[in-house]
Amino acid sequence: MVKMRLRRAGTKKxxxxxxxxxxxxxxxxxxxxxxxxxxxxxxxxxIKIDADKxxxxxxxxxxxxxxxxxxxxxxxxxx
Numbered sequence: 583m584v585k586m587r588l589r590r591a592g593t594k595k596x597x598x599x600x601x602x603x604x605x606x607x608x609x610x611x612x613x614x615x616x617x618x619x620x621x622x623x624x625x626x627x628x629i630k631i632d633a634d635k636x637x638x639x640x641x642x643x644x645x646x647x648x649x650x651x652x653x654x655x656x657x658x659x660x661x
Contacts (some may be wrong), residue, residue, distance in 0.1 A: 586646040587641060588621065598622055601631055601650060603639050620655055626654065633659050 584616035585606045587589060599621045606613035618639065619631030636659050640646070654660045 584615065584644050584652050586618070586636070586644050588647070588649060597623055598624075600638075601653065621637065629653055629657050631657050631659060633657075 583606050584603060586601065586603050587610075589602045589604075589611060589617040590597060590599055600617055601619040601621060602614040602619065603616045604612075608614065616635065616639070619629070621630075622628040626642040630656065636654060640660070651660070
């Protein structure tokens with residue numbers, strides 16, 4: 583199954599996440615299919631997600647994780 587999830591980047595104690603589409607069997611930092619945005623939880627919690635790509639993947643049946651689902655809602659892409 584293909585999922586929309588977060589991929590951690592950044593250094594120790596400075597997390598930065600990329601929102602990716604990947605096979606659920608691949609590891610967190612492993613191979614992915616497409617990168618659709620990013621999330622920076624520090625400071626003002628910046629969220630930048632390409633709405634067209636996200637809607638396209640959701641229409642193809644990709645399941646977002648709970649965290650990504652909340653980020654999509656916060657970004658105004660889903661309800």
